[in-house]
Amino acid sequence: MTKRKFIVIVVGIVLVIILGIGGKVYMDNKRFNGEMVNVVKSGQAKKEIEIGLKNLDSKALTPEGVIRSYEIDYESIEHNPMGAIMFDVIINKDDKLVAKFDLNNHSNIVEVGGIGLSENLSELVKGVEYD
16 A cells, blocks of 8 residues: 555545534534523423513513513524523514523523613613512
């Protein structure tokens, strides 16, 4: 076997290994992202989101509240380095009214870890009375 043929074989083997590792990492990330989406779509998450919104506006999701509806932006779901799942919730179908939620999923218990408000949403709920 010539030296050139040996180098080609070694390079080929290295490329196959790199592609295998890359494929595994890609599939693991895809599976992990799917799991995060499932958590955000769960009934527990919906309940926690609605509790969080009612903490901002006690009449939220009723005709009397300033927060009348919400939609989860599934494209915004990402993993927080501290372990939480971060995503945006669009309020009243207005993309300027955004609540940024952090959900913690520990031992199959979903809890809101925090909520950040866009400037417009903060202004909207500023004068809301709490029960």
